[in-house]
Amino acid sequence: MAIRRILIANRGEIAARVIRTCRTLGIETVLAASEADLDSVPARFADRTICIGPGRPSDSYLRVETIVQAALGVKADAIHPGYGFLSERPALARVCEQEGMIFIGPTAAQIEAVGDKLRARAEAEAAGVPTAPGGAVETVSEAMVLGREIGPPLLIKAVGGGGGRGMKRVDRLEDLPAAMDMAAAEASAAFGDTRVYLERFVARGRHVEVQILGDGKGRIVHLGERDCSVQRRYQKLIEETPAPALPPDFRARIHEAAVLFTERLHYRSAGTVEFLVDLERGAFYFLEMNARIQVEHPVTEAVTGVDLVAEQIAVAEGHDLRLKQESLKREGCAIECRINAEDPARDFHPSPGVVRSAVWPAGEGVRVDTHIVSGARIPPFYDSLMGKIIAHGPDRFSALERMRKAIAETRIEGVATNLEFHADVLADPEFARGGVDTSYVPRFLGRRHLPQQVRAHG
Amino acid sequence: MTLTAKDVAEIMRLLEQSNFESLSLEINGVKLNLQRGSAVPVRQTSPPAATAPQAPAPASQAPRKVRPPSEPGLSDIASPLLGIFYRAPKPGEPPFVEVGAKVEEDTVIGIIEVMKLMNSVRAEAKGEVVEILAENGALVEYGEILMRVRPRG
Numbered sequence: 001m002a003i004r005r006i007l008i009a010n011r012g013e014i015a016a017r018v019i020r021t022c023r024t025l026g027i028e029t030v031l032a033a034s035e036a037d038l039d040s041v042p043a044r045f046a047d048r049t050i051c052i053g054p055g056r057p058s059d060s061y062l063r064v065e066t067i068v069q070a071a072l073g074v075k076a077d078a079i080h081p082g083y084g085f086l087s088e089r090p091a092l093a094r095v096c097e098q099e100g101m102i103f104i105g106p107t108a109a110q111i112e113a114v115g116d117k118l119r120a121r122a123e124a125e126a127a128g129v130p131t132a133p134g135g136a137v138e139t140v141s142e143a144m145v146l147g148r149e150i151g152p153p154l155l156i157k158a159v160g161g162g163g164g165r166g167m168k169r170v171d172r173l174e175d176l177p178a179a180m181d182m183a184a185a186e187a188s189a190a191f192g193d194t195r196v197y198l199e200r201f202v203a204r205g206r207h208v209e210v211q212i213l214g215d216g217k218g219r220i221v222h223l224g225e226r227d228c229s230v231q232r233r234y235q236k237l238i239e240e241t242p243a244p245a246l247p248p249d250f251r252a253r254i255h256e257a258a259v260l261f262t263e264r265l266h267y268r269s270a271g272t273v274e275f276l277v278d279l280e281r282g283a284f285y286f287l288e289m290n291a292r293i294q295v296e297h298p299v300t301e302a303v304t305g306v307d308l309v310a311e312q313i314a315v316a317e318g319h320d321l322r323l324k325q326e327s328l329k330r331e332g333c334a335i336e337c338r339i340n341a342e343d344p345a346r347d348f349h350p351s352p353g354v355v356r357s358a359v360w361p362a363g364e365g366v367r368v369d370t371h372i373v374s375g376a377r378i379p380p381f382y383d384s385l386m387g388k389i390i391a392h393g394p395d396r397f398s399a400l401e402r403m404r405k406a407i408a409e410t411r412i413e414g415v416a417t418n419l420e421f422h423a424d425v426l427a428d429p430e431f432a433r434g435g436v437d438t439s440y441v442p443r444f445l446g447r448r449h450l451p452q453q454v455r456a457h458g
Numbered sequence: 459m460t461l462t463a464k465d466v467a468e469i470m471r472l473l474e475q476s477n478f479e480s481l482s483l484e485i486n487g488v489k490l491n492l493q494r495g496s497a498v499p500v501r502q503t504s505p506p507a508a509t510a511p512q513a514p515a516p517a518s519q520a521p522r523k524v525r526p527p528s529e530p531g532l533s534d535i536a537s538p539l540l541g542i543f544y545r546a547p548k549p550g551e552p553p554f555v556e557v558g559a560k561v562e563e564d565t566v567i568g569i570i571e572v573m574k575l576m577n578s579v580r581a582e583a584k585g586e587v588v589e590i591l592a593e594n595g596a597l598v599e600y601g602e603i604l605m606r607v608r609p610r611g
Contacts, residue, residue: 050597065572
């Protein structure tokens with residue numbers, strides 16, 4: 001069925017991003033916005049904006065019934081959930097299925113299959129995809145047996161967690177019983193699910209993920225990998241493709257693993273399979289799958305020339321995959337910096353407020369996905385992402401060069417940002433060499449601390 | 459028309475919520491110049507000093523097109539939810555209220571359906587219904603003005 005009108009159940013840069021593709025495709029857009037976002041760029045960019053509730057997400061963007069009612073009320077054919085909010089809540093996908101509304105994403109059953117991290121692990125094992133040594137543990141004694149087998153350090157992970165939430169590191173086996181109890185209690189409070197599982201903690205790991213597209217009929221293509229190892233407290237800050245300096249044959253094997261995993265699910269829409277590359281053991285493990293479009297999707301778009309949102313829409317319309325693996329080419333290197341309204345001087349605390357002025361970069365190979373213009377408001381209710389700068393070049397060196405220039409061109413006034421952090425990382429020889437692991441950012445910040453103090457007082 | 463104390467209070471509230479530093483307004487020869495941070499609005503007869511316009515700021519939070527009120531001093535009954543608005547308890551039954559109806563704060567004036575869940579809407583104001591803006595069976599947004607009431611007591 002041809003989609004003529006889409007309700008966008010999201011905000012910020014991703015709402016603007018989805019509207020842009022809809023415009024190209026001649027699809028009408030209705031933005032479901034909270035009261036705090038009625039003046040936003042996507043609200044002005046959409047063909048129509050309707051107010052779904054107050055600013056607080058629990059009163060607006062997280063209300064399944066309100067979103068579906070809004071879509072029915074404006075006679076939309078489909079809902080695009082963006083990322084975050086309801087994008088990976090099976091409830092929205094399910095209500096859409098019941099109401100005959102197209103959900104631009106996977107099926108409710110697929111969201112459930114990967115949302116339960118233990119089930120996702122089992123799916124990975126069944127698909128022959130490597131997982132980190134570990135497994136489900138119901139009691140402390142079970143945990144001790146498994147913990148001894150894997151050997152510390154260990155991670156206790158909440159089944160309902162993901163994206164770095166609901167994890168606990170245990171360095172000594174004797175600490176395991178107490179940590180288990182605490183982890184179960186925390187998981188219950190945070191996710192309404194006490195179940196936890198154990199996994200080996202990988203001290204030196206890289207976060208490498210594979211972008212896939214599926215048509216829900218068992219056909220899957222991958223669009224290469226992204227390296228997202230530059231993270232602070234599991235929040236990605238810089239992503240790039242291809243992943244630099246991977247061990248030999250890893251790239252092809254990781255791609256294959258992502259395809260095997262999602263083929264088995266008959267996955268529909270865009271998705272990302274995350275892996276942890278264990279540098280000490282020369283292995284990689286399935287981490288989790290994100291059943292949505294991701295923040296960092298533009299780097300993949302830059303090197304493949306594929307509009308992932310357009311492909312999501314085509315698949316949602318019921319079309320077979322239009323992309324063929326053998327004709328997908330990846331050209332050059334692309335890197336993305338997430339510009340956040342947060343204050344590095346105050347431990348990267350969010351800094352909402354009014355953006356007095358915003359000047360974004362432009363130029364060859366530079367793309368900016370943002371909803372922030374001069375005068376824009378950053379409400380306190382949402383994440384602090386202001387925009388993403390994506391630089392593409394024929395090789396990593398030129399992509400980094402373009403990114404350095406782009407960051408230097410960017411001027412944001414009125415709120416604190418992490419622009420200087422990005423400039424410093426891009427100037428850091430260790431990062432420039434490529435292939436840093438996930439402990440890079442804390443190490444880098446520690447290193448940077450001293451000269452900065454001297455500068456501040458000098 | 460002239461500015462009442464209530465109007466000024468309302469304008470001050472709007473300025474407070476906006477990202478503008480100052481506002482100057484002229485109605486029928488009365489000039490009002492408000493500046494954020496100063497406690498008392500200053501009435502003055504000479505033109506206010508020009509204030510530097512802020513960088514292209516978005517309009518403050520009232521971009522919705524709304525029919526202007528038929529008389530000053532009316533209170534709005536705003537929709538507490540997004541959903542389908544019904545004026546009557548059931549199809550074919552008389553509406554909860556018509557123009558001219560006297561309402562109390564807890565008088566039910568309509569129903570909003572959100573995915574088959576019916577939510578009653580109360581007037582939250584005391585007075586007489588003078589305008590009904592929302593149509594029966596139409597989608598109403600959060601905060602949309604459903605009716606206007608001439609306050610009483």
